[in-house]
Amino acid sequence: MTVPAIPSTLDVALWLFDQSRREDIYMPAQKLQRLLWLQQGTYAAMNHGRMLMPATFVADETGPIEATVFHLFEDSRPPIPPRPIEAVAENHLARTWRRYAHHSPDYLTKPIVKQLSYREAWKRGPGSVIPFEAIARDFTQLPESETLVKAGDGRALRKWVPTAKPAMRRIR
Known part of the structure; x- marks a missing residue:
């Protein structure tokens, strides 16, 4: 077990909820749950399996949920003041937010x-x-067909595949 980068899952949930308010993005409970899952998994993938937050996700019919956060945020944001988050962890939160927040x-x-x-x-x-x-395994392992080489730090690198066929040249 690793030491989490952020000491409480509630801190991450508050950050996500407050970010949604700043950007005027609707944050239903299910979206908050998906973003928590993605934050945890992508952090593990980018940091050698390190844990972002001490979350306990459980299988629900709608997908994985962090039950405590789900209960607290089901109707609205609880009146809890946010605590500061270290810059490295906050950069990860912001990067993952930009990538996924606009999705339903x-x-x-x-x-x-x-x-x-x-x-x-x-x-x-x-x-x-x-x-x-x-969770960390799901985010760090790629199918063998997508793996070309492993980086020095153990991360799998994907093979580059061009998106368009090269144009044929006419010889005159």
Whole structure:
């Protein structure tokens, strides 16, 4: 088990909710849950399996949820003052926010419920805990067909595939 970069999952949820207010983006409970999941997984992928927050995700019929945060934020943001977050962790939150915040909860849910960690937990039954190690595995492993080489730090590098066919030249 690693030491989380942010000491509380509630701090991350408050940051996400407050960011949605600053940018005037609607934040339903399901979207908050998907963003928490993506924050945790992408942080693990970018930081050698390190945990962003001490979250306990469980399998729900709608996808993975962090039950405590879900309960607290189900209707609205609780009146809790935010605590400062270290710059490195906040940069990750902002980067992941920019990448995913504009998507709908349904759009975010579709690929998440296909991840092995969620599917394994769902097979065990609703409410089954999804281990952090399984979440980190889902975000750090690529299918063999997409892996070209491993970087020196262990990350898998994807093979570059051109998006367009080269134009044929006429020889005169």
